Amino acid sequence: MNIQNFTTYQEVKNIKVNLPNDNCVVATHKGDVKIHDDIIMHNVLFIPDFHFNLISISRLITDSHVHIVFTNSECFI
Numbered sequence: 470m471n472i473q474n475f476t477t478y479q480e481v482k483n484i485k486v487n488l489p490n491d492n493c494v495v496a497t498h499k500g501d502v503k504i505h506d507d508i509i510m511h512n513v514l515f516i517p518d519f520h521f522n523l524i525s526i527s528r529l530i531t532d533s534h535v536h537i538v539f540t541n542s543e544c545f546i
Contacts, residue, residue: 499514
């Protein structure tokens with residue numbers, strides 16, 4: 470993810486994120502990311518050294534009040 474994907478953001482300090490491979494990365498910013506016209510995720514962490522975009526499904530459901538359906542090849546929100 471690029472910091473330009475955020476609609477708003479602010480700098481943060483000392484937020485470390487532990488990865489499943491036991492590595493630790495540092496978030497430099499947090500803010501809001503607009504996924505769709507009516508789907509906005511809040512308090513998203515920006516980690517410059519991380520090259521994947523991850524979404525917490527439980528957080529997305531809770532924050533945006535959406536339903537999510539997975540098939541063997543697609544995800545519907």
